[in-house]
Amino acid sequence: MQALPGFRDFLPDDCAVRSYIFARWREVARRYGFVEYDGPVLEDLHLFVRKSGPEIVKQLYDFADKGGRAVALRPEMTPTLARMVAASHRDFRKPIKWFCIPQMFRYERPQRGRLREHYQFNCDLIGEAALDADVELIAICIDVLRAFGLTAQDVVVRISDREFWIDFFRAQNLPQERWQEVLEVIDKSEREPREKIAEQLGQLARPVFEILDGGGRSEKLQRLVEGLQQRGLAEFVRVDLRIVRGLAYYTGVVFEAFDCQGKLRAIAGGGRYDNLIHQLSDGAASLPAGGFAMGDVVLGELLRENATAHAQMEAAVAAQQRLDLYVVIAKEERRSDAIAAIQCLRDASYRVDYALTPTKVGKQFQAAEQLGAQVAVLFGDEWPQVKIKVLATRKEQLVPNEELLAHLARFPSLSSLSS
Amino acid sequence: MQALPGFRDFLPDDCAVRSYIFARWREVARRYGFVEYDGPVLEDLHLFVRKSGPEIVKQLYDFADKGGRAVALRPEMTPTLARMVAASHRDFRKPIKWFCIPQMFRYERPQRGRLREHYQFNCDLIGEAALDADVELIAICIDVLRAFGLTAQDVVVRISDREFWIDFFRAQNLPQERWQEVLEVIDKSEREPREKIAEQLGQLARPVFEILDGGGRSEKLQRLVEGLQQRGLAEFVRVDLRIVRGLAYYTGVVFEAFDCQGKLRAIAGGGRYDNLIHQLSDGAASLPAGGFAMGDVVLGELLRENATAHAQMEAAVAAQQRLDLYVVIAKEERRSDAIAAIQCLRDASYRVDYALTPTKVGKQFQAAEQLGAQVAVLFGDEWPQVKIKVLATRKEQLVPNEELLAHLARFPSLSSLSS
Numbered sequence: 153m154q155a156l157p158g159f160r161d162f163l164p165d166d167c168a169v170r171s172y173i174f175a176r177w178r179e180v181a182r183r184y185g186f187v188e189y190d191g192p193v194l195e196d197l198h199l200f201v202r203k204s205g206p207e208i209v210k211q212l213y214d215f216a217d218k219g220g221r222a223v224a225l226r227p228e229m230t231p232t233l234a235r236m237v238a239a240s241h242r243d244f245r246k247p248i249k250w251f252c253i254p255q256m257f258r259y260e261r262p263q264r265g266r267l268r269e270h271y272q273f274n275c276d277l278i279g280e281a282a283l284d285a286d287v288e289l290i291a292i293c294i295d296v297l298r299a300f301g302l303t304a305q306d307v308v309v310r311i312s313d314r315e316f317w318i319d320f321f322r323a324q325n326l327p328q329e330r331w332q333e334v335l336e337v338i339d340k341s342e343r344e345p346r347e348k349i350a351e352q353l354g355q356l357a358r359p360v361f362e363i364l365d366g367g368g369r370s371e372k373l374q375r376l377v378e379g380l381q382q383r384g385l386a387e388f389v390r391v392d393l394r395i396v397r398g399l400a401y402y403t404g405v406v407f408e409a410f411d412c413q414g415k416l417r418a419i420a421g422g423g424r425y426d427n428l429i430h431q432l433s434d435g436a437a438s439l440p441a442g443g444f445a446m447g448d449v450v451l452g453e454l455l456r457e458n459a460t461a462h463a464q465m466e467a468a469v470a471a472q473q474r475l476d477l478y479v480v481i482a483k484e485e486r487r488s489d490a491i492a493a494i495q496c497l498r499d500a501s502y503r504v505d506y507a508l509t510p511t512k513v514g515k516q517f518q519a520a521e522q523l524g525a526q527v528a529v530l531f532g533d534e535w536p537q538v539k540i541k542v543l544a545t546r547k548e549q550l551v552p553n554e555e556l557l558a559h560l561a562r563f564p565s566l567s568s569l570s571s
Numbered sequence: 572m573q574a575l576p577g578f579r580d581f582l583p584d585d586c587a588v589r590s591y592i593f594a595r596w597r598e599v600a601r602r603y604g605f606v607e608y609d610g611p612v613l614e615d616l617h618l619f620v621r622k623s624g625p626e627i628v629k630q631l632y633d634f635a636d637k638g639g640r641a642v643a644l645r646p647e648m649t650p651t652l653a654r655m656v657a658a659s660h661r662d663f664r665k666p667i668k669w670f671c672i673p674q675m676f677r678y679e680r681p682q683r684g685r686l687r688e689h690y691q692f693n694c695d696l697i698g699e700a701a702l703d704a705d706v707e708l709i710a711i712c713i714d715v716l717r718a719f720g721l722t723a724q725d726v727v728v729r730i731s732d733r734e735f736w737i738d739f740f741r742a743q744n745l746p747q748e749r750w751q752e753v754l755e756v757i758d759k760s761e762r763e764p765r766e767k768i769a770e771q772l773g774q775l776a777r778p779v780f781e782i783l784d785g786g787g788r789s790e791k792l793q794r795l796v797e798g799l800q801q802r803g804l805a806e807f808v809r810v811d812l813r814i815v816r817g818l819a820y821y822t823g824v825v826f827e828a829f830d831c832q833g834k835l836r837a838i839a840g841g842g843r844y845d846n847l848i849h850q851l852s853d854g855a856a857s858l859p860a861g862g863f864a865m866g867d868v869v870l871g872e873l874l875r876e877n878a879t880a881h882a883q884m885e886a887a888v889a890a891q892q893r894l895d896l897y898v899v900i901a902k903e904e905r906r907s908d909a910i911a912a913i914q915c916l917r918d919a920s921y922r923v924d925y926a927l928t929p930t931k932v933g934k935q936f937q938a939a940e941q942l943g944a945q946v947a948v949l950f951g952d953e954w955p956q957v958k959i960k961v962l963a964t965r966k967e968q969l970v971p972n973e974e975l976l977a978h979l980a981r982f983p984s985l986s987s988l989s990s
Contacts, residue, residue, distance in 0.1 A: 215634030
């Protein structure tokens with residue numbers, strides 16, 4: 153028996169990678185003053201249909217529960233967020249800065265960078281309409297990527313503005329009912345042949361291409377770049393009006409992060425959605441908002457392919473699983489003394505392991521090495537002294553058992569002290 | 572719209588409690604040399620039916636996915652663990668010490684201490700048959716409870732041994748097909764009237780009551796208690812042969828943790844299941860094993876009701892959400908200098924927030940207080956000096972902007988340095 157297609161087992165190494173990614177997400181979000189929330193993995197089906205229309209059901213893990221309710225595994229976080237914000241926003245000062253790391257589910261054909269489940273870092277800033285909020289969101293997106301060891305040579309955030317296009321459509325007297333359709337053509341403009349795009353744009357082709365070829369000037373995006381310049385992050389961004397994001401609910405600045413080599417799907421994406429909370433909450437809350445999401449699958453691929461990021465990740469993954477100390481019981485008469493010491497060491501937050509049953513000393517040292525212990529502590533003939541051996545250098549030292557803790561405090565690299 | 576019945580929304584305070592519980596679980600598991608793994612939240616339905624029989628389906632969130640597969644949200648971790656261990660155990664040294672914190676789902680009537688979803692800390696030690704492994708598992712269970720600030724006055728781990736009862740049944744010539752039934756009667760013996768139990772036990776009533784009333788002596792459990800004594804944990808345990816655990820697959824030592832006041836359901840439970848991996852993997856792996864699980868719902872209730880544990884939790888929850896620094900922009904001319912400084916402070920891992928748009932100074936200080944910032948850094952007339960104000964003491968100090976980081980390093984309580 154195996155995991156279902158498109159679902160992952162997380163063996164310890166995989167789980168350590170996941171924890172590493174989650175830890176960076178949390179750490180950077182908190183630096184920006186975001187606090188974590190979460191919602192249920194299973195929700196009322198209508199919550200998702202109301203936002204995305206009945207078409208979404210085809211891609212959902214939906215079913216009737218034993219009480220006959222139509223339910224679905226969440227495919228995204230925004231409907232849950234809107235529900236929670238609508239119910240509780242009066243209890244929170246604005247802007248609300250919330251993040252979460254939910255697991256999401258979509259019934260799709262599994263392919264590279266796209267499984268049937270993934271984890272997704274979501275950051276949303278709610279209750280602030282000013283452009284500074286957009287700057288803050290793009291900055292955190294960049295700083296998250298930087299926290300993984302990625303640089304402006306590795307990733308680029310392409311920024312754009314839906315409002316720019318809306319203004320353009322108005323100037324061109326394009327009827328409002330055609331806006332979304334034209335935005336979708338623009339969205340496809342870099343993936344499809346120019347002639348095809350031109351055909352679909354009709355009379356709009358010439359002015360649209362002028363903009364896409366670099367002729368578009370947006371004072372708002374200029375200010376956005378300046379905001380990022382103040383933070384020293386401008387080298388990570390590129391104004392690119394081709395980015396419009398498929399989803400209909402974006403109202404202003406939108407952005408997507410990509411690997412510079414263009415080998416992978418988008419790493420992250422987001423933007424401003426000033427009307428969505430009002431709409432999803434049936435008017436219970438009206439708050440301007442923006443946010444972005446970053447999944448763990450594409451990001452994970454990039455981290456494995458980028459040498460610097462990969463080395464940083466591997467070191468963190470090893471540190472996460474590594475023991476501090478391995479207690480070697482060289483004489484079975486010392487077992488109960490050793491176990492008492494192990495309890496003290498664990499109480500002092502050291503990660504400690506030992507052989508549960510009588511085992512040859514050589515085998516115990518082998519286990520110490522395999523488990524990544526930094527120091528072995530040997531209980532044997534020297535009792536009531538114990539022998540401390542630094543495994544990397546093979547340096548040994550005898551210390552009285554009762555001074556063991558004090559002595560170990562001098563090893564600053566042991567994880568209880570450094571993490 | 573609300574969350575489904577029996578499902579929880581995690582607003583930031585709730586999410587911080589969840590993170591606090593998860594962090595203690597992880598921390599103690601790692602001290603014992605356990606490493607984290609996880610499996611999919613959705614599994615093939617047959618995986619669960621094979622272990623628990625078709626009866627389990629009544630309690631499951633099961634459905635047919637769009638590919639027609641019978642699938643279910645996981646109600647427990649053991650079948651997934653057995654599947655993963657059977658597939659990969661040759662890659663790992665024994666004993667395998669794995670933990671996980673999966674979310675579980677059961678379609679049951681929601682009631683106190685029992686929702687339709689919960690998180691469950693699972694620790695399993697696989698590949699070691701010796702009693703020392705049972706000691707290690709009970710010790711970690713106790714140390715996890717201690718990590719929450721609970722003492723032997725608050726919680727008790729009742730330990731028992733299935734094998735003791737099996738030996739007794741053999742001595743009484745009880746046919747093997749009746750063992751499970753009698754074990755279930757013993758399991759109910761403290762919740763149901765003695766006469767009813769006596770009736771169900773029939774001829775076995777007298778010898779069984781003799782044991783339950785304290786007449787049972789188990790040399791194995793005596794050694795187990797001694798093992799915990801070596802660790803200074805014996806005061807947390809009580810031999811209690813009434814504990815047999817309902818599930819059929821336990822083969823040896825079993826245990827359950829309770830609050831001493833007896834107000835709540837079991838906090839944790841586990842035991843040895845030496846045949847289960849063989850059975851669940853169709854013989855692909857044959858490994859003795861033991862493990863236990865602790866849910867977040869009952870534990871959470873206990874932590875809220877226990878004064879010491881509650882205070883410790885509240886402090887951790889506040890620290891988790893608290894800012895380090897709030898940057899007050901007293902003159903708008905200083906905004907871009909302030910933003911450059913904020914970027915440096917966040918890069919140095921401080922948690923920093925500020926007013927995204929022009930805001931009265933008084934309001935900014937109010938935000939600083941509400942967000943739990945410890946220090947306010949004020950950019951105003953004093954530029955290129957900035958004013959540092961410790962919010963608890965209201966002590967102020969002027970420092971040159973370029974010395975800000977060096978100066979803040981002297982505040983050891985700021986979270987970037989302390990966590």
